[in-house]
Amino acid sequence: MRPALRKKQRRNLRAALLFISPWIIGAAVFTVWPIAYSGYLSLTDYDVINAPEFIGLDNYREMVEDPKVRTALWNTTFFTAILVPLQIIFSLSLAILLNEVGRAAGFFRTAFYLPNMTPPVAVGVMLLLLFNGQNGLVNEVLGFFGIDGPNWTTDGPWIKPGLIGMSLWSVGSTVIILLAALRNVPAEMHDSARVDGANWWQRTVKITIPMISGTIFFLVIVNTIAGFQSFTEAYTAYFGSAYSNEAALFYAIYLFQQAFEFLEMGYASALAWLLFVIIMVITAIQFVVSKRYVYYEGGD
Structure with a gap:
């Protein structure tokens, strides 16, 4: 047998x-x-045309001395550190509203998700149109309230906030995921808390958010990885023509330039491995921190 x-x-x-x-x-x-x-x-000098020449760790030593690597890392880290919390807060707010509207939720789900269908290149062009310092729609709206808007697309300190604001355009997928998580929260828990006198804010903070903390944690990881790989919108807006601005030099853009503009494929490979290590370290830290804040149903 x-x-x-x-x-x-x-x-x-x-x-x-x-x-x-x-x-x-x-x-x-x-x-x-x-x-x-x-x-x-990453251990070679390779220009795509000639055969790779082994140079050991020279590419990694060059990264340490390259000021543009530090600039790109700072820009990317700042962009991601601000964008991800805003995405979660904005998306969760919209998801909570959608969870309350009943039958109309289907229409609003579609409306919120439609911007995700916009090609990233079009979003980059739209950024220049909406955030133009002279006649952009954003400054026109601010001017209506008596606020003199900045030059979002040319002033270095305002370029990353403009990119962050434009990135919030496509939070639809995050909203849909959070909405699905909210609908899995047992209604009995809210009913019991309401009977005990808990108001809406208390129920949200003490019941809703802890119950969907696993989903929030997943979205934080996914959006953090996506933030560190941001490329298309910033490249289209600031590097797709002769005009460029180092305030928008993200790490993926600098990697792309080294690989496909300067044909420094070996150096670009080293840059890619550094990005891989950075993302792995940040993800590992997030997992360690999550043990204190994330609730898993059925866990110890």
Whole structure:
């Protein structure tokens, strides 16, 4: 009986491997191999045209001395550190409102998600139109309230706030995920708290947010990774033409320039590995911190 059982298990294993073999081959060819090869390229001087020349850790030493790496890291970190909390707060506020509107929620879900369908290049162009310091719509609205708006697209200190404001345009997917989490919060818990005299704010802080903290944690991780990889909107607005501004020089943009404008593929690979390590470290820190603040149903 046991040999027959082992034979059946081996047969099932072969069948399972056969079914998932397209994914295994695809992952090996298009993910694992490029990652491994980029690690090798990061140790070489490679200009795409000539064969890679092994130079050891010289690319990493150059990164330490490159002032643009520090500028790009600062811009990206500042952008992400401000954007992610705003995305969560803004999206959670909209999701809570949607959770209260009843039958109209379907229409508003669609309306909030539609901006996610806008191509990132179009968002970059829209940024220049809306945040133009002379005749942009944002400054026109501020002027209506007697506020003299800044030059969002040319003054260095205001460029990143403008990019952050424009990025809030596409929070629809985050809103939908949070709305799904809110609808899984047991209504009985709110009813019990209401009977005990808890007001809306107390129920939100003490019940709703803890119950969806796992979803919030997931979104913080995903949006943080996306923030560190921000590229298209800023590149379209500030580097797609002859005009450029270092206040909008994000890390992914500098990596792209090194790889495809200057053909420093080895140096760009080293930059990519540094970004990978930074994201891994930040994610690990977030997981450690989450043990104190994230509630998992059924956990200890």
